[in-house]
Amino acid sequence: MNFFDKVFEQRSRQLAQRSSRRGLLKGLGAMLVGGASIPLLPVARAAGAEGAGRPVEEGDPSSCDYWRYCAIDGFLCDCCGGSANTCPPGTEMSPVTWIGTCHNPADGRNYVISYNDCCGKSSCGACLCMRDEGDRPVYRPDKTNDLNWCLGTSSVTYHCSTAIVVGVAFDD
Incomplete structure (x- = not known):
């Protein structure tokens, strides 16, 4: 085996010892739910329109x-x-x-x-x-x-x- 393969194998084994399939599924589920909820966050839509919030002042x-x-x-x-x-x-x-x-x-x-x-x-x-x-x-x-x-x-x-x-x- 060359050096790259040995390092990759060693890191993969360390990761496998510290994590589980359930943990991986939990992380993926959290990312999916979190990503799907981003469009629900409040957005100041009027801020994007030019001059929408600033009135012309007279008087x-x-x-x-x-x-x-x-x-x-x-x-x-x-x-x-x-x-x-x-x-x-x-x-x-x-x-x-x-x-x-x-x-x-x-x-x-x-x-x-x-x-x-x-x-x-x-x-x-x-x-x-x-x-x-x-x-x-x-x-x-x-x-x-x-x-x-x-x-x-x-x-x-x-x-x-x-x-x-x-x-x-x-x-x-």
Whole structure:
């Protein structure tokens, strides 16, 4: 026997001593099931479409008539030291939110908007907007804007509200 054959035989015998047919079948089965489940994993399909998640912005974010504020109920963070997307310094964004779908007249698309309250300071008191398009009764808490959404923060004191674009709303 040549050197290659001896090494191959030695390695094969070592592998046979450490493994079994059941172990091999178990590994193959796990690979088949795992490979078949890959298409079931969540995929951000909208991320692949060019510009699908980024709306064309027009208008004044400190005005109640701004397109993102179609379902807002509260003080605009844009008038309180923050922006339409961010809380003012010294406040904390609530992890619980209500959502709405607003039409952007600049590009003609509908977008899903997440309305997050900023909490931790007393009410801002500037730019109060009460637009209730698509508002639902309180028994549908994910679709109502009549709740204090500062739950889950260190302080339940409401300060202002943001309007964050989550993505394009598709009609199904």
